Amino acid sequence: MTEWARTYENLPYFLDALLTGAVMTVVVTAGSFVAAVLLGLLFASFKTSRSRLLKAVAYAYVELFRAVPVLTQLFIIYFGLASVGIKLDPISAAIAGFGLNGGAYLAEVFRAGIAAIDRGQSEAAIAIGMTRGMALRCIILPQTVRVVLPPIANFAIGLLKDTSLASAVAAPELSFQAHMLADRTFLTTQIYLLVAAFYLAMSLPLSSLSRLLERRASRGVRA
Amino acid sequence: MISAHTLALVREWMPQLIEAAGHTLTMAVFAYLLGAITGLLLALGGMSRRRWIALSCRAYIEFVRGTPTLTQLFLVYFGLTSFGIALPSFEAAVITLGLHYAAYMAEIYRSGISSVHRGQQEAAQAIGMTRREAMRYIILPQSLRVILPPMTNSAISLIKDTSVASLISAPEIMLRANDLASQYYMPMELYLITGVMYFLMAYPLSLCVRYLEYATSRSHRLTAAEATT
Numbered sequence: 393m394t395e396w397a398r399t400y401e402n403l404p405y406f407l408d409a410l411l412t413g414a415v416m417t418v419v420v421t422a423g424s425f426v427a428a429v430l431l432g433l434l435f436a437s438f439k440t441s442r443s444r445l446l447k448a449v450a451y452a453y454v455e456l457f458r459a460v461p462v463l464t465q466l467f468i469i470y471f472g473l474a475s476v477g478i479k480l481d482p483i484s485a486a487i488a489g490f491g492l493n494g495g496a497y498l499a500e501v502f503r504a505g506i507a508a509i510d511r512g513q514s515e516a517a518i519a520i521g522m523t524r525g526m527a528l529r530c531i532i533l534p535q536t537v538r539v540v541l542p543p544i545a546n547f548a549i550g551l552l553k554d555t556s557l558a559s560a561v562a563a564p565e566l567s568f569q570a571h572m573l574a575d576r577t578f579l580t581t582q583i584y585l586l587v588a589a590f591y592l593a594m595s596l597p598l599s600s601l602s603r604l605l606e607r608r609a610s611r612g613v614r615a
Numbered sequence: 616m617i618s619a620h621t622l623a624l625v626r627e628w629m630p631q632l633i634e635a636a637g638h639t640l641t642m643a644v645f646a647y648l649l650g651a652i653t654g655l656l657l658a659l660g661g662m663s664r665r666r667w668i669a670l671s672c673r674a675y676i677e678f679v680r681g682t683p684t685l686t687q688l689f690l691v692y693f694g695l696t697s698f699g700i701a702l703p704s705f706e707a708a709v710i711t712l713g714l715h716y717a718a719y720m721a722e723i724y725r726s727g728i729s730s731v732h733r734g735q736q737e738a739a740q741a742i743g744m745t746r747r748e749a750m751r752y753i754i755l756p757q758s759l760r761v762i763l764p765p766m767t768n769s770a771i772s773l774i775k776d777t778s779v780a781s782l783i784s785a786p787e788i789m790l791r792a793n794d795l796a797s798q799y800y801m802p803m804e805l806y807l808i809t810g811v812m813y814f815l816m817a818y819p820l821s822l823c824v825r826y827l828e829y830a831t832s833r834s835h836r837l838t839a840a841e842a843t844t
Contacts, residue, residue, distance in 0.1 A: 395697060459771075459817040460810040461778035463789060468810065471796065472803035549680075556683035560782055567685055574693070581694035588682040588690070595681040 399582040406573060406586060413569030414590050420483060420555045420565055424490035425548060431495025436502030437528060450499065457496035463557050465489050470561040486558035486565075494551055501543045505536035538609050545602030549595050556591075566590055621804060628795055628805065635791035636812050642709055642787055643774045649713025650769070654720025659750070661725060672721070679718035684779050687711050692783045708780035708787075716773055723765045727758035764827045771820045775813060788812060 399406070438450035457465065466489035473480060480488065509532050517527035559568035570587045574580045660672035679687070692707040702710065731754050739749035781789035792809040796802040 455818065455821070456814065459775075459814040459821060461775035461789070461813055463778040463781070464792075464806055464810045464813060467793075467796075467802065468806040472806050475800065475802050553681075553683035556685040557779065559685070567683070570686075570689075574689075581690065581697045584686055584690045584694055588678070588686050591683055591686060592678065592681040596677070599677075599681065 395579055395582060398577070399579050402577070402579075406583065409569050409573055410566060410586060410590055413564065413566035414594065416483070416563070417552070417555050417565040417567075417594070420486050420490070420558055420563060421548070421552045423483075423487040424494055424555070425551060427487060427491025428494025428498050428547070428551070429544075431491060432498025432502050433533075435495060435499035436506060437525075439499065439503045440506055440528070442524075454496045454499050457493055458500075462489060462493045462554055463560065465493055466557060466561055482558065482561045482563035485561055486555065486563045490551060490554060490558075493554075494547065497547060498544070501540050501547070502536065505540040506532055508539050509535050542602055542606040542609055545598060545605055549598045549602065552595055552598065553591060621801075624799065624801070625804070625808065628808070631791055631795065632788060632808060632812060635786065635788040636816065638705075639774065639777050639787040639789075640816065642705065642712070642777045642780065642785070643770070645709045646712035646716065646777070647770055647773055649709065650716030650720050650773070651766070653714060653717035655724055657717055657721035658724035658728065661721065662728070676718045676721055679715055680722075684711070684715050684776055685782065687715055688779060688783055704780070704783045704785035707783060708777065708785040712773060712776060712780070715776075716769055720766065720769060723762055723769070724758070727762035728754055730761045731757045760831045764824050764831065767820060767824045767827060771817050771824070774816050774820070778813070 435450040435453055438446040439454075441447065466486065469489045469492075470480060470482065470485040473485075506528075513531055513535065514524075514527045517531040518524065522530070555565055556567040558565050559571060562568060566587060570583050574583045577583070657672050657676060660668050661676070663669045663672070688708065688711045691711045692702065692704060695702065695707075728750075735753050735757065736749055739753040740746070744752070777787055778789040780787055781793060784790060788809055792805045796805045799805070
């Protein structure tokens with residue numbers, strides 16, 4: 393029997409295992425996405441604050457986490473922390489790793505978004521008695537949404553694909569399920585092609601969403 | 616936490632890690648060259664007037680950008696063996712990363728080329744250049760200003776992405792760190808050192824990007840000012 397016939401015969405079983413993995417991929421992606429957005433907002437507000445200490449902290453965070461591979465960060469969090477007594481399960485380690493890494497990336501996105509808003513907006517907000525924090529939260533950030541949405545959608549696509557690295561710390565997501573199936577059946581080509589199809593099915597809707605957002609954002613600018 | 620014993624070990628690890636960092640850079644350079652050349656071909660192919668060339672280039676770009684590097688790496692390294700092609704892990708990593716980045720670089724070239732005003736193309740053809748000559752002498756040189764900063768950003772991402780090659784046991788710094796970490800059971804120390812070494816490779820490039828962005832936007836302002844005077 394050829395490899396392809398064996399694949400066809402076992403297809404329901406493969407799809408079942410990969411679907412379980414895909415659900416976990418979505419969970420890891422969603423968890424790290426939320427963490428990254430929160431960290432990104434926090435450090436972007438540090439970057440725009442008047443305190444030099446907060447600025448320095450934000451600068452160090454962004455530069456460090458953007459210059460080191462996410463795989464290295466993941467290993468520091470999963471294997472490194474375990475060796476000093478902090479044992480995280482693979483899923484939490486993955487969410488922490490991708491969240492911290494993504495936070496550094498999104499902090500820059502948010503900072504650029506905030507910089508794109510006219511200074512007069514925050515001056516006007518302060519003039520009517522808002523604190524700087526209130527001005528940022530109620531006036532500036534809502535206006536940055538249109539600018540930052542397209543890069544955020546692109547970030548989400550990148551994140552979805554990056555979560556495949558969580559398989560290296562045995563988080564039971566799509567790629568990990570694929571390794572297990574491939575090890576057991578030796579149908580490597582067929583299984584990884586299926587996996588590619590799964591990732592495409594998840595990322596293509598996101599990328600058409602990002603294209604839509606980009607078109608909308610640029611239309612707003614022209615108007 | 617840092618004892619004399621740890622320091623002695625670090626001194627023992629460093630030569631090995633530095634050698635492996637050299638392999639990381641070699642891998643990144645070869646993959647970058649492959650990506651830059653293939654990316655340009657893909658970008659030009661995507662603009663081709665022959666529909667099937669344009670469509671297959673677009674499909675390739677969408678497939679590569681929609682799937683993880685890791686999946687592609689496994690397809691090339693493990694998958695090709697079922698067609699009788701067994702690549703060594705280092706070569707498999709260079710090819711996969713190169714062809715992966717080609718898709719991203721194609722988009723960079725495309726946006727650079729489309730940033731050049733249409734009139735340039737029309738003027739070039741009006742003075743008798745072929746489409747190919749216009750691209751080679753008129754469009755591409757002018758698109759460099761838009762292309763250079765994101766192309767340098769790609770170099771940074773590529774250096775970091777070579778770490779994924781450790782998962783098919785290609786010899787580079789992350790694999791060496793994994794080996795040493797399991798040998799000495801000091802993962803925290805080893806991965807932190809590895810992180811610092813990646814930082815030393817990537818950070819200078821990110822300063823480059825910042826300079827390029829500054830320099831290219833300045834020359835843009837200058838030409839705009841010259842145009843008005």
